[in-house]
Amino acid sequence: MTFISDTSRDLILDPGELAPEIPQGLSTGYEERDWSAAPYGAGYAAPFDIQVIPRAEWRDRIKDMEAEKSRLTDFCDMEGLTVLDQNGTNYCWANGPTHCVEILRVYQGLPMVRLSPASIAAPIKNYRNVGGWGEQALKYIVDHGLCPQSMWPANAIDRSLDNTTSREARQKFQVSEWWDLDPGNFDHLMTCLLLKIPVAVAYNWWRHLVMALDPVALDGGFGIRIHNSWGTRWGANGTAVFREGYGRNRANPDEMIAPRVTTAS
Amino acid sequence: MSVKSLTNFAVIVLLVFVLLRGGDPSPGPGPVPDVDPAPFPSDGLAVLIVYESADKGTYPPSQLNVIDSTTLRKFVKDAGGEIRLFDKDIDAQYEAEKWREALAKPRDSLPWILISHGGKGYSGALPETVDATKELIQKYK
Numbered sequence: 001m002t003f004i005s006d007t008s009r010d011l012i013l014d015p016g017e018l019a020p021e022i023p024q025g026l027s028t029g030y031e032e033r034d035w036s037a038a039p040y041g042a043g044y045a046a047p048f049d050i051q052v053i054p055r056a057e058w059r060d061r062i063k064d065m066e067a068e069k070s071r072l073t074d075f076c077d078m079e080g081l082t083v084l085d086q087n088g089t090n091y092c093w094a095n096g097p098t099h100c101v102e103i104l105r106v107y108q109g110l111p112m113v114r115l116s117p118a119s120i121a122a123p124i125k126n127y128r129n130v131g132g133w134g135e136q137a138l139k140y141i142v143d144h145g146l147c148p149q150s151m152w153p154a155n156a157i158d159r160s161l162d163n164t165t166s167r168e169a170r171q172k173f174q175v176s177e178w179w180d181l182d183p184g185n186f187d188h189l190m191t192c193l194l195l196k197i198p199v200a201v202a203y204n205w206w207r208h209l210v211m212a213l214d215p216v217a218l219d220g221g222f223g224i225r226i227h228n229s230w231g232t233r234w235g236a237n238g239t240a241v242f243r244e245g246y247g248r249n250r251a252n253p254d255e256m257i258a259p260r261v262t263t264a265s
Numbered sequence: 266m267s268v269k270s271l272t273n274f275a276v277i278v279l280l281v282f283v284l285l286r287g288g289d290p291s292p293g294p295g296p297v298p299d300v301d302p303a304p305f306p307s308d309g310l311a312v313l314i315v316y317e318s319a320d321k322g323t324y325p326p327s328q329l330n331v332i333d334s335t336t337l338r339k340f341v342k343d344a345g346g347e348i349r350l351f352d353k354d355i356d357a358q359y360e361a362e363k364w365r366e367a368l369a370k371p372r373d374s375l376p377w378i379l380i381s382h383g384g385k386g387y388s389g390a391l392p393e394t395v396d397a398t399k400e401l402i403q404k405y406k
Contacts (some may be wrong), residue, residue: 060326068395116402172359174353176356177318260318262355264356264364
């Protein structure tokens with residue numbers, strides 16, 4: 001019998017189920033990556049260069065993950081790590097990579113620390129509330145790191161927060177290894193998720209970047225479970241499932257970055 | 266004592282040595298079965314699993330489950346212990362000294378496990394299942 005994931009707690013979004021406009025009070029901020037300035041695999045981020053896990057293995061591996069409670073969702077549940085809330089800023093492109101770092105820390109057994117997306121987005125954009133893309137955020141995290149929210153509130157666009165103390169603190173929250181995934185390549189994305197590597201995924205149709213954390217086995221295909229950055233009031237406690245495919249409410253992203261090792265601190 | 270007697274004595278001593286070594290049960294897979302001294306200093310139970318994040322796709326799925334298991338983490342934490350799961354190249358300069366020491370220990374292969382609790386411990390290849398890993402840790406709880 002074909003294994004199908006338990007999605008009783010999920011909101012599965014199919015084309016047409018999500019209004020094309022952004023829900024009132026919520027914001028996005030993804031700007032399509034400038035592929036000439038930041039080409040796939042030839043720019044700052046290293047290309048995905050490992051063997052793809054064959055589709056024939058996906059259902060069995062997902063079944064094992066769910067039985068062993070080894071999905072990234074299970075790590076979030078274990079530590080009480082909830083979705084971020086960009087709260088009206090245009091910093092979705094920083095929220096996704098930041099949440100990847102938060103989850104990677106928990107996965108590595110490090111203490112859970114809530115990190116500030118604005119601590120990278122604001123300096124990158126010269127303290128303007130404007131959009132960007134995932135690779136920009138990743139580069140800043142690699143070079144400078146993230147500040148804890150205790151030191152730099154999650155959505156604070158405030159130049160005074162960039163000081164000697166915060167610059168010293170952010171060195172403890174950097175990324176040292178990462179991949180750039182081939183845009184739209186669902187097999188790359190699923191391979192990372194099957195290996196418990198969170199992926200920041202961006203969608204041009206949505207003008208939005210979110211974080212993919214689990215592979216999901218669906219009736220007749222596969223999907224991904226995402227963490228949005230709209231707080232817990234959206235979707236199923238801030239999460240949703242997209243099915244494989246291109247276009248609105250589909251899973252194949254237009255940009256994907258996958259940080260996989262963070263600083264231990 | 267004649268030369269023959271000396272030779273017999275040496276053979277007996279050698280046999281006793283081999284028998285004693287051979288009777289030592291191995292705590293799990295891996296080439297480093299010694300339990301003392303602990304591979305790194307830690308008063309409480311401390312477990313470090315070292316792996317290569319870029320190679321995770323090549324690990325057998327059951328062994329990958331060990332690295333990824335929330336139940337294993339809970340097993341260690343419920344025993345009052347700490348657990349870390351580090352890529353071999355992680356920047357650990359801000360971590361507690363015990364983890365830096367553990368990470369610096371020689372390894373024959375990856376993934377690798379190091380366990381320390383008081384004076385006892387273990388350093389060897391990571392067992393291939395969650396249950397086998399729990400059994401191994403149980404010996405040092």
